[in-house]
Amino acid sequence: MAISLAGRLAERGDVPLGTGCPMDRTLRAIGNRTALLLVREVFYGTSRFDALAKRVGVSEAVAAQRLRELVEVGVLTKEPYRDPGQRTRQAYVLTDAGRDLLPVVVALVQWGAAHTEGTAPRRTHVGCGEPVEVELRCAAGHVVGEADLELGTA
């Protein structure tokens, strides 16, 4: 069983998809461990530079570089803020593009929870307390499995 391919996708020979595949572009832009862990931390509400570095468990040099890249690609922005009696500082916050990474983050958490050894947090809906899962659905509301998914040229 596989995803079905239509159009040019179906006919390609052994030609790599390369940067023609949006997944590849995503991975090139933000597809390293540290960047994704930083995004996770920002989802968790961390916004300050030193806290981000410590919580991700990475040196400040690396945190600075990855955060700069995340700002460059438009996943995060720096917002000046000031605590009373403190000087102005920069907070890292998610942009709309960053918030759109939520399914990626949760899908990675979900797979790790199911298929790796170790503890995992429960993911629940604040409104009703039911467990939350990442799903594929079509606009008509059907749950879509691997066999029901078709990729075609736009």
Added chain:
Amino acid sequence: MAISLAGRLAERGDVPLGTGCPMDRTLRAIGNRTALLLVREVFYGTSRFDALAKRVGVSEAVAAQRLRELVEVGVLTKEPYRDPGQRTRQAYVLTDAGRDLLPVVVALVQWGAAHTEGTAPRRTHVGCGEPVEVELRCAAGHVVGEADLELGTA
């Protein structure tokens, strides 16, 4: 706005989550570009070694190593097969754990399609032709946003 954290997660100071986070474990196991692109290719129906290497656009040495790792962590298995008049060969196929990566793959494709420059395939439901999206839903059927998601200790 952020994901709300409950239990020990809420109280941690600047302690890194490290391998206590299933997302981190996922990224350590399969979180490199080549591995994820190989998984994508297998979802697309490619199963032979040389086709996988060529289509992902990676050298055979690297393909061999990544495929070996994917087999080790249980995402892929090797299945012997034989075309008529050919000798027995190995096909790489997804295990159940591998198939569970579908939301990860589609989430990455979806983000790249929305937020990077370039072409992107349409993702449609074979049954009804409607576009497919990755969503967060609770067991009661509610669509869950960032603000409605709570992570708590298991």
Added chain:
DNA sequence: TCGCTGACTATGGGTGACCATAGCCAGGAA
């Protein structure tokens, strides 16, 4: 004005991921 703190930048070095090229091995085909 001096020092402290948060937010970085700089330097040197290790490891892992990747490439290109070359070689190995099993097993049908000739």
Added chain:
DNA sequence: TTCCTGGCTATGGTCACCCATAGTCAGCGA
């Protein structure tokens, strides 16, 4: 028996990513 092909393994080198340590810089507090 030799050749060819698919499926790897081996070697040597580059580059990205990471660490640890140390330094810089801005601005508030005293």
